[in-house]
Amino acid sequence: MKLKLLPLAFVLAHSFINAQFSASLESNNQYYVDDSKIKLAENEAEERFRSNSYLTMSYKIGKFTVGAQVESYEPKALLNYYPEFDGVNVGTFYANYNNEKGLDITLGHVYDQFGSGLAFRTWEDRQLGIANSIVGGEVKYSGADNLYTLKALYGKQRVGFDWTNSTIAGVDTEFQLAKAFNTDAFTSSLGLSFVNKHESDDDYFVDPPKDVSVYGVRLNNEYKNFYLNLEYLYKTKDAIKMATEVDPVNFYSGNAVNLMFGYTKKGFGFNGNIRRLENFNLYSERNLIGNQYNQAVLNYVPALTKQFDYSLANIYVYQAQPQLTFFPQKKAGEVGSQFDLYYQFKKGTALGGKYGTNISLNLANWYGLKGTYRVYEDYNTVKTDFWSWGEKYYSDFNVDIRKKLSENWNSALIYIYQDYNQDRIEETSGRVYATTVAFDNIIKLNKSSLKVEVQHQWADSSYKNWAAALTEFNFMKNWSIFLNDLYNYGNDVKEDQLHYYSGGIVFRKNSTRVQASYGRQRGGLLCVGGVCRMVPENTGFTLNINTTF
Amino acid sequence: MKNFVLVFFLFATALSVQSQSLSNISAKNIEGKTIALDQMDDEKPLVISFWATWCLPCMEELGNVNEKIGDWKTEKDFNFVAVSIDDPRTVNKVKTVANGKSWEFDQILLDPSQSIKRQLNINNVPTTLVYYKDKLIYSHVGYVPGDEDDMFEKVKEAL
Numbered sequence: 138m139k140l141k142l143l144p145l146a147f148v149l150a151h152s153f154i155n156a157q158f159s160a161s162l163e164s165n166n167q168y169y170v171d172d173s174k175i176k177l178a179e180n181e182a183e184e185r186f187r188s189n190s191y192l193t194m195s196y197k198i199g200k201f202t203v204g205a206q207v208e209s210y211e212p213k214a215l216l217n218y219y220p221e222f223d224g225v226n227v228g229t230f231y232a233n234y235n236n237e238k239g240l241d242i243t244l245g246h247v248y249d250q251f252g253s254g255l256a257f258r259t260w261e262d263r264q265l266g267i268a269n270s271i272v273g274g275e276v277k278y279s280g281a282d283n284l285y286t287l288k289a290l291y292g293k294q295r296v297g298f299d300w301t302n303s304t305i306a307g308v309d310t311e312f313q314l315a316k317a318f319n320t321d322a323f324t325s326s327l328g329l330s331f332v333n334k335h336e337s338d339d340d341y342f343v344d345p346p347k348d349v350s351v352y353g354v355r356l357n358n359e360y361k362n363f364y365l366n367l368e369y370l371y372k373t374k375d376a377i378k379m380a381t382e383v384d385p386v387n388f389y390s391g392n393a394v395n396l397m398f399g400y401t402k403k404g405f406g407f408n409g410n411i412r413r414l415e416n417f418n419l420y421s422e423r424n425l426i427g428n429q430y431n432q433a434v435l436n437y438v439p440a441l442t443k444q445f446d447y448s449l450a451n452i453y454v455y456q457a458q459p460q461l462t463f464f465p466q467k468k469a470g471e472v473g474s475q476f477d478l479y480y481q482f483k484k485g486t487a488l489g490g491k492y493g494t495n496i497s498l499n500l501a502n503w504y505g506l507k508g509t510y511r512v513y514e515d516y517n518t519v520k521t522d523f524w525s526w527g528e529k530y531y532s533d534f535n536v537d538i539r540k541k542l543s544e545n546w547n548s549a550l551i552y553i554y555q556d557y558n559q560d561r562i563e564e565t566s567g568r569v570y571a572t573t574v575a576f577d578n579i580i581k582l583n584k585s586s587l588k589v590e591v592q593h594q595w596a597d598s599s600y601k602n603w604a605a606a607l608t609e610f611n612f613m614k615n616w617s618i619f620l621n622d623l624y625n626y627g628n629d630v631k632e633d634q635l636h637y638y639s640g641g642i643v644f645r646k647n648s649t650r651v652q653a654s655y656g657r658q659r660g661g662l663l664c665v666g667g668v669c670r671m672v673p674e675n676t677g678f679t680l681n682i683n684t685t686f
Numbered sequence: 687m688k689n690f691v692l693v694f695f696l697f698a699t700a701l702s703v704q705s706q707s708l709s710n711i712s713a714k715n716i717e718g719k720t721i722a723l724d725q726m727d728d729e730k731p732l733v734i735s736f737w738a739t740w741c742l743p744c745m746e747e748l749g750n751v752n753e754k755i756g757d758w759k760t761e762k763d764f765n766f767v768a769v770s771i772d773d774p775r776t777v778n779k780v781k782t783v784a785n786g787k788s789w790e791f792d793q794i795l796l797d798p799s800q801s802i803k804r805q806l807n808i809n810n811v812p813t814t815l816v817y818y819k820d821k822l823i824y825s826h827v828g829y830v831p832g833d834e835d836d837m838f839e840k841v842k843e844a845l
Contacts, residue, residue: 195807200710202710248801249801250774250798253774260799359718364781366778399782401786403785403788406779406786407782408782410778437774437775440775444740444775444776446741477782479786495787579746579831581831581832586831611832614832617830643828645827645828648813648826650828683810685807685809685825
């Protein structure tokens with residue numbers, strides 16, 4: 138190295154001194170076995186050991202960050218993941234520049250969302266096998282004092298280890314209206330979104346629209362303890378799914394209205410949400426519309442119901458029904474509402490007792506859209522009424538009371554009532570009315586603690602009654618052991634009256650958590666954020682490793 | 687050769703100085719103001735707790751921290767930031783839950799697109815980190831009662 142290059146090397150080296158490398162590893166491994174009741178399906182039985190692992194690395198030098206995620210599905214991905222998650226490969230990579238003055242540029246894989254995500258959201262959910270980043274670039278800019286923000290992105294969407302044939306372009310802006318008027322008496326922001334997917338012709342489709350666009354406008358307001366957010370979105374004509382195939386002939390537009398409001402003060406909170414969706418799912422590729430693996434999803438349409446913490450309440454889970462379809466059922470979307478109320482009875486009051494009591498109520502109702510459907514051999518139409526509610530898809534009501542009973546004993550009592558229209562949600566048949574009660578306790582014992590949870594569900598059909606219990610003992614600071622059982626004792630079919638038991642041990646230290654267990658997993662929908670993945674019931678050994686370094 | 691060794695040494699030093707820096711990480715709080723995390727990491731230690739309204743152990747942890755935080759702060763002052771990873775499904779509930787439960791944390795930040803979670807390489811909630819002068823000095827993943835006391839011990843040791 139020539140001497141005159143030394144200063145340059147020094148500057149470079151100096152900047153590297155301030156560099157940070159960080160990484161995290163998540164590895165979920167399973168060895169499936171057959172027991173007397175549950176056996177692995179024949180087509181899956183060849184590979185009994187399955188593993189999904191993710192190594193995420195980032196390296197930050199001043200204003201630059203580079204990162205990548207290596208994913209391994211070896212020898213095969215866990216049961217019922219998207220089959221293209223196969224082998225070892227680089228899942229995502231990116232380079233980012235952020236000048237700390239409002240400019241942020243990313244090249245590579247981009248995760249982001251516009252507004253509430255109804256127009257555009259990319260995210261990763263490893264349990265569901267969702268990793269739908271845009272491979273391309275994004276520029277974000279925030280004007281002085283965050284008066285406005287602008288985002289623009291362009292690229293293709295990740296599907297498995299590949300990406301879609303279509304290209305995605307998106308622009309989102311947000312203006313702080315109250316700031317512009319120089320007032321801080323209230324806050325108000327106006328947001329505008331535009332998302333476009335461009336996809337070339339395809340022999341399967343008859344004259345499909347090459348461009349599908351979503352236009353969105355949103356207004357968020359806050360005044361003292363109140364808030365009111367309203368958004369409207371419109372989607373231009375796109376294909377729809379009919380039973381197992383995407384309709385090659387008919388294309389339909391869609392729209393969404395979302396209203397959120399609430400009031401909050403210390404010890405009290407209220408939220409309301411009303412939403413109407415008509416043909417409002419969005420996929421980056423026509424062929425993948427409505428696919429069971431949640432691949433190529435471009436927007437986020439969560440079910441607006443309470444996300445339940447207790448296993449029995451997660452048997453009949455509502456999934457948002459934004460889709461238009463004429464076969465096997467006629468559906469055009471959903472309309473409904475959700476309300477939440479939180480209240481804290483203060484310490485020293487009659488209901489608050491010595492330590493205070495927290496109570497929360499939640500109520501949700503979801504219906505199909507009422508409309509006139511006309512079905513011809515190869516031409517179908519629908520005309521919906523804007524606020525007419527059709528058949529009920531789902532409702533629930535739940536009460537959650539949490540109270541500290543003594544210095545070392547926290548308890549919770551939960552009541553959940555669900556009305557689940559299986560016929561319309563799962564497109565099978567039946568309707569289930571289920572009542573679930575859970576009693577949850579955490580008791581502190583010197584330096585250890587014990588969790589004891591019991592649940593019962595009364596259901597009039599489908600699986601009928603369940604009883605469940607979970608106990609977990611945490612000891613020596615870093616260790617936990619747990620035993621869990623869900624017993625479907627009320628099932629009409631005697632052979633299906635199964636115990637879904639599991640037991641295991643957990644070790645935690647700093648940023649590392651290792652869990653080893655053995656047991657049975659109930660089959661059905663595994664849902665995160667109201668987005669679900671079907672898992673078959675199975676028995677086996679599980680080893681999960683999670684660490685950041 | 688000497689220069690090469692020097693450069694190599696400096697690079698190696700750089701690589702050994704590893705932890706997730708807080709620079710360039712900001713998010714909106716529940717009042718709608720943008721907060722930069724490195725500005726909260728001042729002379730006092732900074733605790734960052736990742737949580738979600740639907741995560742039972744997170745609610746347990748934050749409830750227990752809230753009960754003790756007043757006493758702790760009179761003993762040794764520090765900043766406590768609760769970063770909600772609630773996505774658009776539940777993000778509206780964050781403010782009502784925080785107020786409904788009378789939480790008294792320094793900041794409650796919203797990370798609905800999970801960008802802070804990704805920037806700090808967090809896999810799951812709850813995860814709690816303690817920073818002091820832009821260095822990660824303690825972390826725990828998951829929660830069992832008593833973890834909050836360990837966290838406060840580390841805060842005291844830092845000062």
